[in-house]
Amino acid sequence: MNIVDRIAPLVGPAHVLAGEAAAPWARDWTGAYRGEPLAVVRPGSTAEVAEVLRLAHDSRTPVVPASGRTGLTGATHAPGALVLSLDRMNRIRALKPGPRIVVAEAGVILDQLHQAADSVGLQFPLTFGAKGSAMIGGALSTNAGGSNVLRYGSAREQCLGLEVVLADGRVLDLMSELHKDNSGYALRHLFIGAEGSLGIITAAVLKLVPRPRATATAMVAVPSIPAALDLLARLREATGGAVEAFEYMPRSYIEAHLAHFPGAREPFEAPHTHNVMVEVGATAPRDAEPGPDGTVPVVALVEQVLADHMETGQVLDAVVARSESQRREMWARREAAAEITFLKPYFVDTDIAVPLDRLEDFLLTIRRRLAEVDPEATDFLVSHLGDGNIHYTAYPTRGDKAHLAQIRALVDDTAVSLGGSFSAEHGIGQSKLSAMRAHKDPVALEVMRSLKAALDPRGLLNPGKTVPPAGF
Amino acid sequence: MNIVDRIAPLVGPAHVLAGEAAAPWARDWTGAYRGEPLAVVRPGSTAEVAEVLRLAHDSRTPVVPASGRTGLTGATHAPGALVLSLDRMNRIRALKPGPRIVVAEAGVILDQLHQAADSVGLQFPLTFGAKGSAMIGGALSTNAGGSNVLRYGSAREQCLGLEVVLADGRVLDLMSELHKDNSGYALRHLFIGAEGSLGIITAAVLKLVPRPRATATAMVAVPSIPAALDLLARLREATGGAVEAFEYMPRSYIEAHLAHFPGAREPFEAPHTHNVMVEVGATAPRDAEPGPDGTVPVVALVEQVLADHMETGQVLDAVVARSESQRREMWARREAAAEITFLKPYFVDTDIAVPLDRLEDFLLTIRRRLAEVDPEATDFLVSHLGDGNIHYTAYPTRGDKAHLAQIRALVDDTAVSLGGSFSAEHGIGQSKLSAMRAHKDPVALEVMRSLKAALDPRGLLNPGKTVPPAGF
Structure with a gap:
């Protein structure tokens, strides 16, 4: 009996796709990677993932984990391999506003996680363009970043605990909710960013943070990149580290945006070489509650810093969003990047x-x-x-x-x-x-290969990804 | 020729200690761990560490790395082993206030690092009681915490890059200054907290942060632990995450302190069951610059939160430090813990x-x-x-x-x-x-043993520490 026939009873025949049904997994969204997988299996639980990996291990079948498949590097390309899709593992296992924790399975979509956090007045800060499709398993497996890493860190920094199924089907339980836990090697950090090549992440304990009560968003023209970095340092200092986005766009970016989006507008009256979009998120009530004249304190604070820098010539022009629609326009300009790039x-x-x-x-x-x-x-x-x-x-x-x-x-x-x-x-x-x-330190590559051999001695997990083989 | 005689020409005979000269390394500071090492070798550079490890590897000599030796768990206990002391590797290789980075060797004492950061108007936030002796190599190898982890994280969170010498003498160069770097497995996280059992940390790239311009420090009595956690959440929210210390001391602690320190005073007029010491560090100028009446804004902010919680009965009493000497008294009470514990x-x-x-x-x-x-x-x-x-x-x-x-x-x-x-x-x-x-997940222990076998196949690095052997 072949592997696919043996898997079907484990996860249910409806959850094993081949041929036409598996076609969406035969190419990535950029179109750069194509190739038919052996089959796509969609387990519904950690136990099922473990069973599937045990079978794959016994039969020496390569396995490529996949979740939202929004990556840009061909990491889920799986010609001839078994695709293990985590998309049915989409439960939020626990949501704890007190200790500010959410326990989510690998197939939870980023947007879904944002909504869950929002429902208890909190925020899951990791966010990027593909948030409507990207799943937390993939976000952790690539250590995804995005636009507010500056304040909150990458995917790695959001994660307190992990559940991982190893190449041979053993389940590794690292589901700690602790902020401090020094009990042996920091195993979770090994699987985060490993693109499924050392084990398959099935669930995670994630931190939540307070939701901003108000934001100050601005487009700023500066005379140089060092001036932009000075401005960033000053804004971080003035706001106590509340700068969430600091996105640089040169003139060529603004022009491409204007050319390709009919409704797009110039950010300033005159064109400038160096442009920055800044957003500060105010989580403290004193920064968010409008004063008697309607001024939001965090906006006033940002305006003050901009005015100071204008006086010394370190800021050439600045527009602070006065409404949510002005703010959306600034973000739309920034978020057009993916589209413009590929034109x-x-x-x-x-x-x-x-x-x-x-x-x-x-x-x-x-x-x-x-x-x-x-x-x-x-x-x-x-x-x-x-x-x-x-x-x-x-x-x-x-x-x-x-x-x-x-x-x-x-x-x-x-x-x-x-x-x-x-x-x-x-x-x-x-x-x-x-x-x-x-470019990578050769000793670092040797160490990575040793780790891969230790955790996946048969080389079955996402083969041909992440670490180049020796001897090339 | 024995190993010690072979090492002497590599590092200089003055830097290889045995017998009486090695006596300080024959016991730890708690007195719980005793045993004469084979010798103590004090290399002066990464290249020398590599040479020593190569020789030890060839001769199958166990090596125990040591730096400040302020640990509490017997991690540097080395009977019959070669102690590799990092204390001569005490150079600060680079100090960059612009990108807020310091590059320090493993033997740099924590206090020395604090002073270096201070000299450029910044702060290295990791701090704990043993800061006058503890070295950065040991702090990273144990992933040390301390009293402001709440705001800044443990030793791991301060580290962007590492230099590590592996068991066979290969030098692993992970000395990145980058805040984002997803190029393969996150190797540095494997060595941080591994107590020298996977490789020996010789240098690190560390982040610096702005120095607080003012602090608000208070002793607070609360009716319960949940009330204390509520207060913490509220203080973090009001200050935008600037709470640096939130140290709980029950009445028994206060009494032990009063009994053992002649000059010690009651924190409040009446005794309370649950006591907390809070410190908020204000890095933003607007929180630190005294108003016309001399009030420091961050102090006023903390007082306001305390007053609100007093009104609802969630705070029973509170004393805010009015001077640096009052603040010192509060810290002295907290820092007496190590002494009181062992009486x-x-x-x-x-x-x-x-x-x-x-x-x-x-x-x-x-x-x-x-x-x-x-x-x-x-x-x-x-x-x-x-x-x-x-x-x-x-x-x-x-x-x-x-x-x-x-x-x-x-x-x-x-x-x-x-x-x-x-x-x-x-x-x-x-x-x-x-x-x-x-208590540790058995699969996690198996994975740790696999990693140890992969990186130190001869089992020479800090043997008998960190991960218990199989089959017990």
């Missing part, structure tokens, strides 16, 4: 990070190097500036594979040479394996 | 954590269970309440080993049965190996 026929999109004091160096260097190999190439970028995370996209004048690969290597190399990374918040999957090989 | 001839001191909504359950249950096995026993505790971390000490009426072990097991068991942990911030070392065996 041209060929492009090299990246997810790099550099130390904060090397941001300007990076931009100067990469533009010079890009011009050396393709003088007419243009670029485009948007950046979570406060995290040092730049989504830099180059548009070469031709789209042959070798040219695109050369430019990608240039971007990675420039970032790494400045102490940066070729992967900030999207992970490795398949698309960055060559960068891992080229 | 009686026998005791069972613990470091447990429970979920915040189980704190009261824990105290009720452990007192009932303690009375069942030793009706005349007394107890004493101090708690980082906001972290759910309780340093619970029982004073039995007799000191035989079996009785002490039984009571320790009761405390651990009570914590674990409420979803808690037997080790919150002190680590495992040797003293909690039996608790690991009794």
